[in-house]
Amino acid sequence: MYGTKSKIDLAYEYQSQVAILRPSIHSRRANLTVKFQDLYGFTVEGNVDDVNVLNEVREKVRQQGRVWWALEASKGANWYLHTTIGQGSALTSSLKFSALANAITLKKLIRKGIPPVLRPKVWFSLSGAAKKKSTVPESYYDDLTKAVEGKVTPATRQIDHDLPRTFPGHPWLDTPEGHASLRRVLVAYSFRDSDVGYCQGLNYVAALLLLVMKTEEDAFWMLAVLLENVLVNDCYTNNLSGCHVEQRVFKDLLAKKCPRIASHLEALEFDVSLVTTEWFLCLFSKSLPSETTLRVWDVIFYEGAKVIFNVALAIFKMKEDELVLTHHVGEVINVLHMTTHHLFDPDDLLTVAFDKIGSMTTNTISKQRKKQEPEVMKELDQRIRRLNSLKVDDK
Numbered sequence: 001m002y003g004t005k006s007k008i009d010l011a012y013e014y015q016s017q018v019a020i021l022r023p024s025i026h027s028r029r030a031n032l033t034v035k036f037q038d039l040y041g042f043t044v045e046g047n048v049d050d051v052n053v054l055n056e057v058r059e060k061v062r063q064q065g066r067v068w069w070a071l072e073a074s075k076g077a078n079w080y081l082h083t084t085i086g087q088g089s090a091l092t093s094s095l096k097f098s099a100l101a102n103a104i105t106l107k108k109l110i111r112k113g114i115p116p117v118l119r120p121k122v123w124f125s126l127s128g129a130a131k132k133k134s135t136v137p138e139s140y141y142d143d144l145t146k147a148v149e150g151k152v153t154p155a156t157r158q159i160d161h162d163l164p165r166t167f168p169g170h171p172w173l174d175t176p177e178g179h180a181s182l183r184r185v186l187v188a189y190s191f192r193d194s195d196v197g198y199c200q201g202l203n204y205v206a207a208l209l210l211l212v213m214k215t216e217e218d219a220f221w222m223l224a225v226l227l228e229n230v231l232v233n234d235c236y237t238n239n240l241s242g243c244h245v246e247q248r249v250f251k252d253l254l255a256k257k258c259p260r261i262a263s264h265l266e267a268l269e270f271d272v273s274l275v276t277t278e279w280f281l282c283l284f285s286k287s288l289p290s291e292t293t294l295r296v297w298d299v300i301f302y303e304g305a306k307v308i309f310n311v312a313l314a315i316f317k318m319k320e321d322e323l324v325l326t327h328h329v330g331e332v333i334n335v336l337h338m339t340t341h342h343l344f345d346p347d348d349l350l351t352v353a354f355d356k357i358g359s360m361t362t363n364t365i366s367k368q369r370k371k372q373e374p375e376v377m378k379e380l381d382q383r384i385r386r387l388n389s390l391k392v393d394d395k
Contacts, residue, residue: 039116040211040290041171046342053344057291060347065115071105080106081125107302111350114298120213127301128229129221141217145184148191155190155198159183166203173207182207185220189227196227199236201281208285212294231305232369235281239380241373246280247273248372249365250312257313257357264324265332274329275336279312287340288349295346306365307353314353315339 034051038044039058046054071079083103114122124130137143163179172178185206190198205226209219227236234242251272255262265272278286283300284293300307316323319339326332343349 037171038290040208040294041173042167042290043169044289046344050342050344054291057345057347061113061115064109064113065117067109068115068118071109075102078125080122110298110302111354113295113346119294119298120218123212123222123298123301124218127222127225129218129225132225132229133221141188141220144188144191148187151191153190153197156187158200159186159190159198159203162200162203166207170207173211178210181210181216185210185216185223188220189223192224193227196236197238199240199281201278202236204282204285208290208293208297211290226301230300241376241380243277243280244376244380245369245372246308247277248376249368250276250280250309252368252372253309253313253360254316258316258320261316261320261323264326268326268329268332270329270332275333276312279315280308283308284311284340289341289344292343292346292349295350299350304362306360306362309360309365310353310357311349313357314349315343317356318349318352 033045033047035043035045036051038054044050044054079102083099083106133140160183163183164174166182167173170178173182182203186198186203189202189206190196202223206219206223209222210216213219213222232242232246234240235246236242251262254272284296287293288296296307296311315336319335322335323332326335
């Protein structure tokens with residue numbers, strides 16, 4: 001995809017992808033709700049203020065693109081791959097310093113966003129997807145899709161049921177071609193990992209990966225590295241035990257990082273998992289605008305699953321003053337829903353996520369998970385026992 005194009009060609013392609021949105025003069029005057037397509041083909045509804053924010057964001061994207069192109073010109077096309085510091089004594093101190101400098105630069109750059117035209121290859125390299133793909137024969141994906149063609153399982157039936165409900169109205173995803181492509185990726189993965197099979201939520205994640213990566217095979221490997229290396233184990237298994245653990249960890253973090261909000265929601269008897277479960281399972285793809293979602297994913301694929309907690313906490317933090325004034329559950333849900341659907345400026349969200357929420361290490365999150373796992377497994381076991389007893393009573 002990239003090997004046949006010069007950097008100049010890529011730069012022109014990149015510039016064409018970030019066109020300025022221009023609402024009609026009538027919309028500007030009346031401040032009416034307007035509809036427009038975003039960078040990835042999704043129809044977005046917003047007012048003229050939202051359009052202006054998106055135009056500002058796209059200007060930042062162009063500026064950020066120029067920074068990436070300058071680095072590629074000075075450091076080389078794949079400079080971001082040289083960010084690990086080896087353990088061997090043969091590595092000179094100058095090379096160690098260069099790798100460290102690249103790592104610091106890269107972390108800052110990724111938090112500011114990867115240019116859309118570079119996103120596929122940067123994701124594929126930094127996430128570990130390229131390495132994972134290299135461990136199997138070149139024909140692995142094609143062989144797998146051919147081997148499972150026509151096979152029917154509970155997973156394939158659920159996938160077929162969910163295809164029409166995955167981003168309905170999208171100009172490519174909601175077409176026979178888009179459905180077929182998404183189906184092949186999801187079915188192939190369901191056979192690769194029978195423990196996961198298929199779980200609702202993965203359809204949205206895989207669909208967005210297809211739009212970014214452009215090819216089914218690359219989207220498949222991105223999905224594989226996401227489920228097998230980036231996210232916590234058992235998030236998408238039948239009992240969703242990993243997801244239940246994540247929700248308990250999040251509740252604890254909310255109490256520590258946003259105590260006013262947590263206390264108020266507890267008084268309202270509001271269970272945050274009513275909202276956050278979808279955020280975690282769909283990685284915000286159903287909640288945030290697509291361009292904001294992908295900025296979050298930029299960081300997830302480089303820094304790991306801890307980022308999901310930072311972002312989820314930031315959404316609550318941004319609306320703290322409104323949330324503590326709510327009087328009932330419906331009001332809370334409405335505030336959060338309106339907030340996520342109008343977060344058109346990723347920088348606003350990520351600034352709160354990393355500067356105001358504060359640092360959370362992967363090790364800290366892991367300790368919290370281990371603390372919550374026994375209680376979650378106990379609850380799930382009790383639930384199974386209750387269901388089994390009900391079945392016995394019905395006989």
